[in-house]
Amino acid sequence: MNGLxxxxxxxxxxxEEANKAAAKGEVPIGAVIVRxxxxxxxxxxLRETTQNAVTHAELLAIQQACEELxxxxxxxxxxxxxxxxxxxxAGAILQSRIPRVVYGARDVKAGSVDSLYRLLNDxxxxxxCEVKENVxxxxxxxxxxxxxxxxxxxxxxxxxx
Amino acid sequence: MNGLxxxxxxxxxxxEEANKAAAKGEVPIGAVIVRxxxxxxxxxxLRETTQNAVTHAELLAIQQACEELxxxxxxxxxxxxxxxxxxxxAGAILQSRIPRVVYGARDVKAGSVDSLYRLLNDxxxxxxCEVKENVxxxxxxxxxxxxxxxxxxxxxxxxxx
Numbered sequence: 001m002n003g004l005x006x007x008x009x010x011x012x013x014x015x016e017e018a019n020k021a022a023a024k025g026e027v028p029i030g031a032v033i034v035r036x037x038x039x040x041x042x043x044x045x046l047r048e049t050t051q052n053a054v055t056h057a058e059l060l061a062i063q064q065a066c067e068e069l070x071x072x073x074x075x076x077x078x079x080x081x082x083x084x085x086x087x088x089x090a091g092a093i094l095q096s097r098i099p100r101v102v103y104g105a106r107d108v109k110a111g112s113v114d115s116l117y118r119l120l121n122d123x124x125x126x127x128x129c130e131v132k133e134n135v136x137x138x139x140x141x142x143x144x145x146x147x148x149x150x151x152x153x154x155x156x157x158x159x160x161x
Numbered sequence: 162m163n164g165l166x167x168x169x170x171x172x173x174x175x176x177e178e179a180n181k182a183a184a185k186g187e188v189p190i191g192a193v194i195v196r197x198x199x200x201x202x203x204x205x206x207l208r209e210t211t212q213n214a215v216t217h218a219e220l221l222a223i224q225q226a227c228e229e230l231x232x233x234x235x236x237x238x239x240x241x242x243x244x245x246x247x248x249x250x251a252g253a254i255l256q257s258r259i260p261r262v263v264y265g266a267r268d269v270k271a272g273s274v275d276s277l278y279r280l281l282n283d284x285x286x287x288x289x290c291e292v293k294e295n296v297x298x299x300x301x302x303x304x305x306x307x308x309x310x311x312x313x314x315x316x317x318x319x320x321x322x
Binding site for chain 1: 214
């Protein structure tokens, strides 16, 4: 596989994670962390299930990866995530020194890698990341559009009952 | 107690937490979350102990508070923290909808509430916070200065041996 094919391969795993979230009624966002070609963490958004505000897919994956490597420094890793990270998750990426981040769709409302801020490329911080966006973006974004459309229809039906 | 005295009262608890961190060889930062005058969470930085990149004082306190309240929405709460939050922790404050944040010293290197960014007052996000800085700032900052000075001296001594 070439570079793009590899990125798509791992993004598909992140999409699988996002689908697991959707099946639980969670906003479908998934993340995977890879090191030397090995998947060391995979997680999906669990905010409603856990009622814990910080259980975004990326944060859960970062914690798993730290446990797996026994270190808060996630050197030589790549984080794949279906949606552009929010400030909390972008900050967690900086904290864990992840060198490369690949994401699917942009998040125009809270995305802090390209949309509202460029937190992963601010030279005032002690870490910067290589970033690649737009990998299987239509599929990643489509999951979210579909999820929110279904949610709105459900709410409408409830009102009619 | 008036408003300032109350803020100082809870900041002292956050400083106690920071001291617990220092005793473990951790960078001394502490946080407390209060709701209706009751302390519902208190935590200190545990990054080295846990080897988990996201175990900052604020993030641990937010998770405790979510568990305590059984909700990811920390309504009617105040977060006290000895140091200006980093992007990850500022993001977690937004995610958990904490309405008020009180902090001690500024963090000129990574602070994202006033120093490098003003993440808690960006109207593009779906939440903003009331922020108060500079509460027992000298004491809060002094703990950090003292910690890093001791660390440098320790390293020097090691080199001489």
